[in-house]
Amino acid sequence: MGNNNGRKGPGRREILKSAGAVTATAALMSAVRASFPGGAFAQAAGPETDKVTLGFIALTDAAPLIIAKEKKIFDKYGITGANVAKQASWGTTRDNIVLGSASGGIDGAHILTPLPYLMSLGTVTAENKPTPMYILARLNYQCQGISVSNEFKGLDAKADASPLKEAFAKKKAAGKEVKCAMTFPGGTHDVWIRYWLAAAGIDPDKDVSTIVVPPAQMVANMKVGNMDAFCVGEPWNDQLVHQNIGYTACTTGEVWKDHPEKTLGMRADWVDKNPKAAMAVLMAVMEAQQWCEKMENKAEMANIIGKRQWFNVPPADIIDRIKGDIDYGDGRTVKGSDLLMKFWNGGVSYPYQSHELWFLTENQRWGKLPMDLDTKAIIGKVNREDLWRSAAKNIGAAEADVPKTTSRGKETFFDGKVFDPADPKAYLASLQIKKVA
Structure with a gap:
């Protein structure tokens, strides 16, 4: 917060700041009045804690x-x-x-x-x-993704995961574990990948192993072969595609529009x-x-959240899908999709x-x-x-x-x-x- 630095009177910037402070105080007091019908705590200057x-x-x-x-x-x-x-x-x-x-x-x-x-x-x-x-x-x-390892890239699994049913069964029959990762049991990503698998006739509790992996570790784990599919939010699906480790079968908005x-x-x-x-x-x-x-804020948003103290991710891994530009990594691309994050x-x-x-x-x-x-x-x-x-x-x-x-x-x-x-x-x-x- 600035000060006058020895100036004798308030400049235009200070006047504007004061006006902004008055506006903010007015908004806060409006919130206080709405929170306490009948005027209780009406004299309070602001929130109980800052x-x-x-x-x-x-x-x-x-x-x-x-x-x-x-x-x-x-x-x-x-x-x-x-x-x-x-x-x-x-x-x-x-x-x-x-x-x-x-x-x-x-x-x-x-x-x-x-x-x-x-x-x-x-x-x-x-x-x-x-x-x-x-x-x-x-x-x-929306704007989460269900991504699949390049091992299954040629099978054309999309929102309909049924092409994976036989491939997963064959891998399991060969004595290998089929791992599908999500971020927390009972959470949204767990629910999406379970719905996606079950709709294709794949039982998420019997036919595959559902494992828990933190979002930021998804790409690294698929890179070393620790999983066959995962469900996570962005920017990790897009980063996976950019690193050519796997592809996005579908965004979750394709499973349930505007979920x-x-x-x-x-x-x-x-x-x-x-x-x-x-x-x-x-x-x-x-x-x-x-x-x-606001679409005009998307580039700035990607730059801000990509910073080291927030995501520590290149803005290029963030910007496309928040604008609705989706490269699935299997040859499919969409520009300006309504499946962007809302x-x-x-x-x-x-x-x-x-x-x-x-x-x-x-x-x-x-x-x-x-x-x-x-x-x-x-x-x-x-x-x-x-x-x-x-x-x-x-x-x-x-x-x-x-x-x-x-x-x-x-x-x-x-x-x-x-x-x-x-x-x-x-x-x-x-x-x-x-x-x-």
């Missing part, structure tokens, strides 16, 4: 957190001590959230959408001790203790999502409860959650779309970007399967390969 520690994994969909930090959008809303901290894996993210910042961990994170549920239920935490979480926003739609992906998840106790600060964090991230959405327009940021129900249903499908789980009750605890709506109002979000209901309705997948959030049991019954009866 500090928050948020984790991120080196994946392009973490961009809103990084941009909010780099562009000082957190500062604009009074969170001047925002720390956006790189995590080594989703397991590390989980462990650091369980710790919380008071114990050297983190308050929240860019996180796989099902993980706040699995943590709240205690299914993936030490001693199965629940860590209550809130989902405040969806960070992005939900990552989430802004936070410890429930932090949000409950710091409601105004949580609102400020949420507004900053949402404003950053709006910035990330951050904002049309309600992307809104955390639909129907989407979270699908993730819970898929975790039930594969035996990771009990069939008698009260999904409505746990969604009611974790999903904070009410806070999102308040934040959207505070930042003046366009009506077209604020969904009217908590459900996006029926969802149709590439293989014709339909998920009706009003009847998840019918969806489960329609699936041929699953763990549940």
